[in-house]
Amino acid sequence: QVQLQESGPGLVKPSETLSLTCTVSGGSVNSDSYYWSWIRQPPGMQLEWIGYIHHSGSINYNPSLKSRVTMSVDTSKNQFSLKLLSLTTADTATYYCATKIDTPWSFDLWGRGTLVTVSS
Amino acid sequence: DIQMTQSPSSLSASVGDRVTIACRASQGIDSYLHWYQQTPGKAPKLLIYVATTLQSGVPSRFSGGGSGTDFTLTISSLQPEDFATYYCQQGYSGPPTFGQGTKVEIK
Numbered sequence: 072q073v074q075l076q077e078s079g080p081g082l083v084k085p086s087e088t089l090s091l092t093c094t095v096s097g098g099s100v101n102s103d104s105y106y107w108s109w110i111r112q113p114p115g116m117q118l119e120w121i122g123y124i125h126h127s128g129s130i131n132y133n134p135s136l137k138s139r140v141t142m143s144v145d146t147s148k149n150q151f152s153l154k155l156l157s158l159t160t161a162d163t164a165t166y167y168c169a170t171k172i173d174t175p176w177s178f179d180l181w182g183r184g185t186l187v188t189v190s191s
Numbered sequence: 192d193i194q195m196t197q198s199p200s201s202l203s204a205s206v207g208d209r210v211t212i213a214c215r216a217s218q219g220i221d222s223y224l225h226w227y228q229q230t231p232g233k234a235p236k237l238l239i240y241v242a243t244t245l246q247s248g249v250p251s252r253f254s255g256g257g258s259g260t261d262f263t264l265t266i267s268s269l270q271p272e273d274f275a276t277y278y279c280q281q282g283y284s285g286p287p288t289f290g291q292g293t294k295v296e297i298k
Contacts, residue, residue, distance in 0.1 A: 176282030176287050177240050178225075181234035182234065183234060
């Protein structure tokens with residue numbers, strides 16, 4: 072059973088770059104069957120899809136964040152990563168990695184989430 | 192982007208009640224509608240996908256319906272563990288978008 076675990080800093084300053092990693096266990100980030108997504112949720116608010124990456128190089132970002140987002144896959148570590156540039160307080164959220172077999176558009180496997188606070 | 196609107200935003204109900212949550216898409220999404228349950232401090236859990244298919248392990252008291260623009264999630268007999276926030280999500284076209292959530296509280 073594939074499991075996901077996010078890691079990264081809990082506190083980041085405004086204007087800085089957020090770097091998060093999702094470690095995949097019980098499966099391979101190289102699998103053709105999975106699209107690896109990042110989703111975030113500001114405190115008390117709804118979920119927002121950030122984007123997905125497939126090991127083949129296929130990438131799709133939410134247009135609302137596209138100018139500030141970069142995703143990558145590290146097959147040697149069985150991880151995929153998110154970078155979000157030019158942070159503001161509006162980026163404060165719990166960030167989840169998520170996936171579902173054979174589709175990029177729904178999510179049945181989630182990490183526990185990591186709370187990122189943007190504050191000086 | 193396709194906008195997803197849920198109603199009500201919150202509701203109070205008792206154990207054993209039948210509860211229905213509605214979700215409307217701003218344009219037709221066929222049956223590409225998924226429902227999630229989220230409890231405080233936890234990741235969302237997929238309950239139903241493509242409008243009516245129960246995810247493995249989800250109790251049969253949960254059911255989904257609808258197609259096109261209007262969808263429902265029904266809990267036939269509310270249990271204590273069902274008090275949570277429920278989200279719909281469209282998977283018809285990118286970016287996938289979520290509703291604002293419906294919080295089910297204990298009356």
